[in-house]
Amino acid sequence: MPSEPSFKVTSSADVSPSETLVIGVSTVGLAGLTAVDHLIKNNNSTEFGHILTRNVPDITPFEEGEPRLPLRLYDLPDLDLSVLVGELFIPTWAVDSFVEALLEWASSAGIGEITVLHGVPFPHGPDEHDVFYVAPTSYRTKQLENTDIKPLKGGYLDGIASELITSNLTGEAPPTGALITPTHPPGPDFDSALLFLEALQRIYEFTIDEEELRRRADEVKQYYQELANQMERFGSGERPSGGYDFPEDRMFM
Known part of the structure; x- marks a missing residue:
C-alpha cells in the first residue's frame, strides 16, 4: 500500500509574519509563481520558513549552481505581506495534506487572511484577459468592495485554491480569496503575472517597480x-x- 503524502511547515521564531499571506504556486502558465517571485526579488524580503514534503515527487530548483528548497515562506515588511513561493507542483491527490499542514501553521502564526493567485488556461477573448475573483463574503467585504475587480461568472475551482476556499467556507481557514486570470501555456506567462501584481497593488494599496x-x-x-x-x-x-x-x-x- 503506498504511503500517504505529508507536509511539514517550519518557520523561524525570530520573524513575525505579516497577517496577510499571498500564495503563488506552480500551475499552468506559472503566472502566480512568477508574480510572487517578482515580489520577493524586488522588495525587502526575508525568507523565514519552508515546507518539506514526504511521499510526494520532489524537485530541487537551483540558480547559478546554488540549490534551494522549492516551497519557501517570505516576509515583506514594507508591503505588510507574507508570501508562499511554491516552485513544486502539488498533485491533486496531495492537496488535502498540503492545505491541512499550511492551515495548521497559519493558525499558529497568526495569519488572518489568505490570497491565492490562481492561473487557469480557460478560453477567453482579448477583453477577458483580466483578473477576476472567487471569494466568500468574509474576504469580499474586507478587500474587494472598493476595487474594480469583477467576480468570475461561473465554473469550479480545483487544486490548492479550491481546498483553501472550501476550508474557509467550513470555518477551518481565515478569510480566503482567489484571484484568477486566464493563462497561456507553457509559461512563464509574464503578462498574466503583471495582471496579478496590478490587482495586488489595488487591493493592498502599495506600489512596486514592474519594469x-x-x-x-x-x-x-x-x-x-x-x-x-x-x-x-x-x-x-x-x-x-x-x-x-x-x-x-x-x-x-
Missing part, C-alpha cells in the same frame, strides 16, 4: 512573433537567409 517583468514580457512576445514569422516563411517555401536545411517534421517547435 523588469514588463521587459521580460516584451522579450517573450518578440520571441514568439519571430517564431511565427519564421514558420510562415517556411510554410511559403522561403529558405532562411543563412541557407540552412531544416527537417520536414517540425513538431518540436
Whole structure:
C-alpha cells in the first residue's frame, strides 16, 4: 500500500509574519509563481520558513549552481505581506495534506487572511484577459468592495485554491480569496503575472517597480512573433537567409 503524502511547515521564531499571506504556486502558465517571485526579488524580503514534503515527487530548483528548497515562506515588511513561493507542483491527490499542514501553521502564526493567485488556461477573448475573483463574503467585504475587480461568472475551482476556499467556507481557514486570470501555456506567462501584481497593488494599496517583468514580457512576445514569422516563411517555401536545411517534421517547435 503506498504511503500517504505529508507536509511539514517550519518557520523561524525570530520573524513575525505579516497577517496577510499571498500564495503563488506552480500551475499552468506559472503566472502566480512568477508574480510572487517578482515580489520577493524586488522588495525587502526575508525568507523565514519552508515546507518539506514526504511521499510526494520532489524537485530541487537551483540558480547559478546554488540549490534551494522549492516551497519557501517570505516576509515583506514594507508591503505588510507574507508570501508562499511554491516552485513544486502539488498533485491533486496531495492537496488535502498540503492545505491541512499550511492551515495548521497559519493558525499558529497568526495569519488572518489568505490570497491565492490562481492561473487557469480557460478560453477567453482579448477583453477577458483580466483578473477576476472567487471569494466568500468574509474576504469580499474586507478587500474587494472598493476595487474594480469583477467576480468570475461561473465554473469550479480545483487544486490548492479550491481546498483553501472550501476550508474557509467550513470555518477551518481565515478569510480566503482567489484571484484568477486566464493563462497561456507553457509559461512563464509574464503578462498574466503583471495582471496579478496590478490587482495586488489595488487591493493592498502599495506600489512596486514592474519594469523588469514588463521587459521580460516584451522579450517573450518578440520571441514568439519571430517564431511565427519564421514558420510562415517556411510554410511559403522561403529558405532562411543563412541557407540552412531544416527537417520536414517540425513538431518540436
